[in-house]
Amino acid sequence: MTLIATQSLTKTYGGRVTALSDLTVTVEPGIVGLVGANGAGKSTFIKIMLGLLEPTSGQVRVLDLDPTTQAEQVRARVGYMPEHESLPPDLSAAEFVTHLGRISGLPRTIARERASEALRHVGLYEERYRQIGGYSTGMKQRVKLAQALVHDPDLLLLDEPTNGLDPAGRDAMLNLIQRIGTEFGISVLVCSHLLGEVERICDSLIAIDGGRLLRADNISAMTGATDVLTIEVSEGVDELAARLAADRLPVRREGRLLLVPVESDRTYDLIMTAVAELELPLHRLDQRRHRVAELFAQRETTSANA
Numbered sequence: 001m002t003l004i005a006t007q008s009l010t011k012t013y014g015g016r017v018t019a020l021s022d023l024t025v026t027v028e029p030g031i032v033g034l035v036g037a038n039g040a041g042k043s044t045f046i047k048i049m050l051g052l053l054e055p056t057s058g059q060v061r062v063l064d065l066d067p068t069t070q071a072e073q074v075r076a077r078v079g080y081m082p083e084h085e086s087l088p089p090d091l092s093a094a095e096f097v098t099h100l101g102r103i104s105g106l107p108r109t110i111a112r113e114r115a116s117e118a119l120r121h122v123g124l125y126e127e128r129y130r131q132i133g134g135y136s137t138g139m140k141q142r143v144k145l146a147q148a149l150v151h152d153p154d155l156l157l158l159d160e161p162t163n164g165l166d167p168a169g170r171d172a173m174l175n176l177i178q179r180i181g182t183e184f185g186i187s188v189l190v191c192s193h194l195l196g197e198v199e200r201i202c203d204s205l206i207a208i209d210g211g212r213l214l215r216a217d218n219i220s221a222m223t224g225a226t227d228v229l230t231i232e233v234s235e236g237v238d239e240l241a242a243r244l245a246a247d248r249l250p251v252r253r254e255g256r257l258l259l260v261p262v263e264s265d266r267t268y269d270l271i272m273t274a275v276a277e278l279e280l281p282l283h284r285l286d287q288r289r290h291r292v293a294e295l296f297a298q299r300e301t302t303s304a305n306a
């Protein structure tokens with residue numbers, strides 16, 4: 001089953017602001033990152049997937065359902081954690097999450113049980129009867145996550161789930177999201193402007209910029225090997241660079257590393273011979289991998305040249 005599929009999805013606000021432009025993407029189940037700078041169109045995309053906003057044109061399908069005509073069925077199977085906090089301070093987490101379970105159509109007893117279970121999953125079981133107003137930011141984020149889980153969805157849409165958290169809180173939230181995706185088998189779409197955190201926990205990534213698709217792919221494909229060799233020696237970097245240049249290899253220095261494009265079968269042998277003859281301690285010789293951040297760097301170079 002395809003998790004999310006869009007075809008030329010476009011959304012303009014008031015005919016002037018284009019939040020999504022001709023977005024065509026297909027996403028398979030798993031933990032998926034949706035990354036882009038602030039204003040890239042991430043929240044708009046989420047709201048369209050939930051059937052809260054109508055696209056201006058194009059098609060969208062979520063879990064093989066059409067949110068523009070089957071919004072209720074979509075919401076029954078999708079949990080949503082909004083970006084901003086709108087929790088009632090004078091309710092306990094147990095009351096609040098139970099209430100949202102009831103709104104999702106669960107009978108009272110089941111809603112109460114499911115709320116306790118969801119609060120246990122997010123690590124708030126012990127504190128569930130305390131008023132939300134006294135919770136830390138990290139605990140409030142967990143309540144938002146628990147309410148998204150209460151009706152046992154097949155897909156979670158998380159809008160900036162680490163917002164406002166300190167580094168330890170971010171780590172804890174990312175680990176929790178990863179556990180939900182792997183242990184409970186729920187697909188998760190994590191929306192973030194922070195590439196590094198999404199890259200850490202996701203199987204695949206959708207990168208958008210100004211409402212347009214930059215790239216959608218598996219993380220492993222985006223971080224695949226390049227045809228550049230990375231060499232690291234603990235001493236004699238200059239010496240080795242000079243020797244490789246004398247061997248007519250197009251060597252480039254990057255900090256403590258030397259980078260050499262593989263131009264022929266001889267490249268690897270020339271490097272190994274040079275290292276051996278100069279008697280240098282070799283730490284590392286491997287193929288450099290692409291980094292996901294290059295995606296946005298390329299876009300910046302392109303727009304700077306435009």
Ligand SMILES: Nc1ncnc2c1ncn2[C@@H]1O[C@H](COP(=O)(O)OP(=O)(O)OP(=O)(O)O)[C@@H](O)[C@H]1O
Nearest residue numbers: 013017018019036037038039040041042043044045
């Ligand atoms: N209701 C609205 N009316 C007019 N313009 C809007 C509206 N909502 C969003 N926009 C604009 O649409 C564009 C995309 O916004 P959106 O909130 O989807 O981006 P985002 O990637 O989620 O950013 P952020 O992380 O800052 O929320 C922005 O230029 C934003 O100003």
